[in-house]
Amino acid sequence: MEHPLNLTSFLPANIQHHYLHVIMxxxxxxxxxxxxxxxxxxxxxxxxxxxxxxxxxxGGLSNLAVDVMGKEGKPYLPIVFGIGLYVAVSNLMGLIPGLIPPTSNMNTTAAPAIFVFLLYNFIGIKKHGASYIKHFLGPLPALAPFMLIIEIISHLARPLSLTMRLFGNIAGEDLVVVILFMLVPFLLPIPMFFLMIFTSILQAFVFMMLTMVYIAGALEEAH
Incomplete structure (x- = not known):
């Protein structure tokens, strides 16, 4: 995607191509x-x-996190809030002239998604030990082999879903900003501007909420 003038425009083209989102x-x-x-x-x-x-x-986010994860999830509040803040700031950067949202690159969105996947599984193993495998076996022993396959596929799809959802929304916004910048270089339509702010914050909230849901699932006892 070709971007209008940004803070890296003075750099050589090969550096912009390979390191643009790293700089952002x-x-x-x-x-x-x-x-x-x-x-x-x-x-x-x-x-x-x-x-x-x-x-x-x-305070509101803390109460929400306790409602979702329970009191056992309190130690993980800083991590959850850190992820939400990282995603929110990265999303909103696309609305600042001269900056490009890092989350419009799939590598950037994959990093927190993989981290969340590793985090909640680590929490589950730490809490339940070897019995954490019961989360993947389902309620009926006879269906355990089939449930194991289904649950593994389901859990592996989570980081992919987090990556693609965030990337698709922010990359789409970034493309709209580029098009509007070309059509109206000095004044972006105000309604679209506020819509992008709302969408950027909403995507960060969804990412944070799903992180809390996954952690809550890892903390609860298997049925």
Whole structure:
């Protein structure tokens, strides 16, 4: 996909082709780092509007996470929130002039998807040990061989689904932004702009919610 002028346009073409999304990913990490420093600085006894916003946001997400994963899922809240923040910032970068969303590249979306797959299986093995295999065998012993195959395919499809869903939505948005930039180089249609903000945040929320659902499934006892 050809992009309009961006922060890497001054680099040689071969570097842009191979390292464009890596550079954008580094920019996303820097944004998250400085955002974290800013949030940590919000510790006033008289809360500002920003502090109230982040307290309400974190409190609401924490309550939602406990409802989905239960109290046993509390230790994994920072990881879940970190994944959601990473995806949200990466998605929203496409709306900033000169930046390209890292999540419009399938390699970038596959990384958190594979991490989530490894994470919830690790949590399941840590919680249940060898009996974690019961999650893949179904409720009836007679159907265990068939259920094992079905469950393995189902679980392997999860990172693929996470990867393709996020990539498809953000790459589609990125393509729309490029087309609109070519047609209206100085002013993007305002309704489309706000729709992209909503979609970017929604995709991050869905990714985070599915992560919590997978962790909750790994924590529960097999039936």
């Amino acid at each position: 990913l580094c920019v996303a990490v820097c944004i998250i780092f400085f955002l974290g420093l800013y949030v940590r600085s919000l510790r006033s006894e008289i809360p500002s509007k920003s502090q109230n916003f982040f307290e309400v946001l974190v």
